[in-house]
Amino acid sequence: MVQQYDVVGIGNAIVDVLVHSEETFLDEHGLVKGTMALVDADQAERLYASMGPGLESSGGSAANTLAAIAQLGGRAGFIGRVRNDQLGAIFAHDLRATGASYDTPPAEDGPATARCMILVTPDAQRTMCTFLGASTRLDPEDLDLSMVRRSKVLYLEGYLWDAEPAKRAFLAAAEEVRAHGGEVALSLSDPFCVDRHRDSFLDLVENHVDILFANEHEILSLYATDRFETAVDHVRGHCRLAALTRSEKGSLVLEGERTHIIDPFVLGPLVDTTGAGDSYAAGFLYGYTQGLPAERCGAIGSLCAGQVVTQMGPRSSVDLRELVLRQFSPVTRAA
Amino acid sequence: MVQQYDVVGIGNAIVDVLVHSEETFLDEHGLVKGTMALVDADQAERLYASMGPGLESSGGSAANTLAAIAQLGGRAGFIGRVRNDQLGAIFAHDLRATGASYDTPPAEDGPATARCMILVTPDAQRTMCTFLGASTRLDPEDLDLSMVRRSKVLYLEGYLWDAEPAKRAFLAAAEEVRAHGGEVALSLSDPFCVDRHRDSFLDLVENHVDILFANEHEILSLYATDRFETAVDHVRGHCRLAALTRSEKGSLVLEGERTHIIDPFVLGPLVDTTGAGDSYAAGFLYGYTQGLPAERCGAIGSLCAGQVVTQMGPRSSVDLRELVLRQFSPVTRAA
Numbered sequence A, B: 001m002v003q004q005y006d007v008v009g010i011g012n013a014i015v016d017v018l019v020h021s022e023e024t025f026l027d028e029h030g031l032v033k034g035t036m037a038l039v040d041a042d043q044a045e046r047l048y049a050s051m052g053p054g055l056e057s058s059g060g061s062a063a064n065t066l067a068a069i070a071q072l073g074g075r076a077g078f079i080g081r082v083r084n085d086q087l088g089a090i091f092a093h094d095l096r097a098t099g100a101s102y103d104t105p106p107a108e109d110g111p112a113t114a115r116c117m118i119l120v121t122p123d124a125q126r127t128m129c130t131f132l133g134a135s136t137r138l139d140p141e142d143l144d145l146s147m148v149r150r151s152k153v154l155y156l157e158g159y160l161w162d163a164e165p166a167k168r169a170f171l172a173a174a175e176e177v178r179a180h181g182g183e184v185a186l187s188l189s190d191p192f193c194v195d196r197h198r199d200s201f202l203d204l205v206e207n208h209v210d211i212l213f214a215n216e217h218e219i220l221s222l223y224a225t226d227r228f229e230t231a232v233d234h235v236r237g238h239c240r241l242a243a244l245t246r247s248e249k250g251s252l253v254l255e256g257e258r259t260h261i262i263d264p265f266v267l268g269p270l271v272d273t274t275g276a277g278d279s280y281a282a283g284f285l286y287g288y289t290q291g292l293p294a295e296r297c298g299a300i301g302s303l304c305a306g307q308v309v310t311q312m313g314p315r316s317s318v319d320l321r322e323l324v325l326r327q328f329s330p331v332t333r334a335a
Helices: A023-028 A041-050 A061-072 A086-097 A133-137 A145-149 A158-162 A164-179 A191-196 A198-207 A216-222 A228-238 A276-289 A294-308 A320-327 B023-028 B041-050 B061-072 B086-097 B133-137 B145-149 B158-162 B164-179 B191-196 B198-207 B216-222 B228-236 B276-289 B294-308 B320-327
Strands: A005-010 A014-020 A036-038 A055-058 A076-079 A114-120 A126-131 A151-157 A183-187 A211-215 A241-245 A251-255 A258-262 B005-010 B014-020 B036-038 B055-058 B076-079 B114-120 B126-131 B151-157 B183-187 B211-215 B241-245 B251-255 B258-262
Touching: A005 A061, A005 A145, A005 A164, A005 A276, A014 A086, A036 A191, A041 A114, A041 A126, A055 A086, A061 A076, A061 A086, A061 A151, A061 A183, A061 A276, A061 A294, A061 A320, A076 A145, A086 B086, A114 A133, A133 A164, A145 A151, A145 A164, A151 A158, A151 A164, A151 A276, A158 A164, A158 A191, A158 A198, A164 A183, A183 A276, A191 A198, A191 A216, A198 A216, A198 A228, A211 A216, A211 A228, A211 A276, A216 A228, A216 A241, A228 A241, A228 A251, A241 A276, A241 A294, A251 A294, A258 A294, A276 A294, A276 A320, A294 A320, B005 B061, B005 B145, B005 B164, B005 B276, B014 B086, B036 B191, B041 B114, B041 B126, B055 B086, B061 B076, B061 B086, B061 B151, B061 B183, B061 B276, B061 B294, B061 B320, B076 B145, B114 B133, B133 B164, B145 B151, B145 B164, B151 B158, B151 B164, B151 B276, B158 B164, B158 B191, B158 B198, B164 B183, B183 B276, B191 B198, B191 B216, B198 B216, B211 B216, B211 B276, B216 B228, B216 B241, B228 B241, B228 B251, B241 B276, B241 B294, B251 B294, B258 B294, B276 B294, B276 B320, B294 B320
Parallel strands: A005 A076, A005 A151, A014 A114, A036 A126, A151 A183, A183 A211, A211 A241, B005 B076, B005 B151, B014 B114, B036 B126, B151 B183, B183 B211, B211 B241
Antiparallel strands: A014 A055, A055 B055, A114 A126, A241 A251, A251 A258, B014 B055, B114 B126, B241 B251, B251 B258
């Protein structure tokens, strides 16, 4: 069948509140730098009241990835739930404005649109506190399976595992895309998230996932090891492709027995690491669905990540398609 | 009496939506670069739907100024109306998080919190479309006159003139602060705004304003002249102090017969001019209420404006107090 979408993603539909913060603020609130903690509505309110002035940007891990794929010129769709409130309208606008399809109807009642408070410390690391709100209201019945089955790749964020209905929606979609000749990609999202759902993730990675994205902390957490090489050996047997990001050390792309070492791109001073992993996955999957070799997919991912960390917020303010075209000549792109 | 506030401001309480835009978008929508146009709810909705992805930041001209005065270490208060909605809560949070006082109760019904769509073109100029929403609901009866009369300076934005009740609130507050030994500062805000309300502004400037802020376009519009020198001669006789900003040419501070020429500060590449005038007024009024000479007030204003134009959005992401302390030694500050 003709596949209308390169990548369709399912994830939490979130608006980010980005705030500059000192290290001491993390300590005072018991937050672990670089990770994501879940908070309820009351905790979110209290935390927000104690935070400095913010900048709001549409976010959500998979949504960031799909927005970037659309900006790169890929055919992208997103499935995730907002509420019919102001932040929900902002989320929907920003995603559609990239060219991505987004048709999940907003919830008419219940909790507000999900919000993630992102504390950016002077070392440019981001630490996140998420109020999942309406995004937990994504039921399997709401899934637009016609969108899923018309996609080359279904992309899923590990964060979905924190909400039971969304997790069921995820599994239903994964079966659907594979039944129609598509593939499943998963991002492990966060080491604590992996820790909360380790058995479930291991089953996924071994039995349902074709392409895995993880950073060093997440892959170590998945295999409950402190040796990166051990984790690499494990994952190699489970997924056809695995992209393991290592911050300023670049990334590894594992393809069967081959290992591609991908250099990082440094495009300017490091400002905010929010969205680095999401952007890497976007560049990778864009290249992948264009039929490029795995090594080039990794390099495009690396370039997109290198761009987004030079600015505040998870979505690039520069034209990613132009960035890629400038970096990689059309001749090599056609390889 | 002891004055609890250095500066209290009255203005439209607005959340900005900042979007990168091409010049052609302005043409297609009949927008004049560098100015502010008013739009109704329907126009705002249509315009938003055609815009690219945005970044949200609390804004509002006078609110930006008061937020920056608080960040500089001044005692700042703001009066302006939001609705009890998500954007209203964001506005209130961001202002209070700077240390400014903000107690105007949100409207319980009526239009949503004001929103300003700001199109930032590749030349870093900003063009604004404002839906005034709840901010027009500021009546004189709502004014916290106790806050006004406890202030050294009352700061007012010209944009208030676009809403009749807010304008009456403004005049009531101006009388109140002067009756208690305070002074009145006014920003002319926008050349079209001046054009809409010229007679009213002329009366204000001649009879009610001690300190005037205007850029070149605005002061030319006020005196309906195309000669800057003519405008300078006029305004010199009307206000005790006038700060006339001229973008990259710096500014002039007129103090009686004296003219202080203030150099611009270039702190990095020009990214977005949103908030430049607001930040200039903040630096100036902070210095003024600390008892610094007019020339130094202008230089602090110039430094704050030079900072905010190196980033997206109207409120500085760097610590303005530290910036000023680094630039100006304590010895000269005490002059």
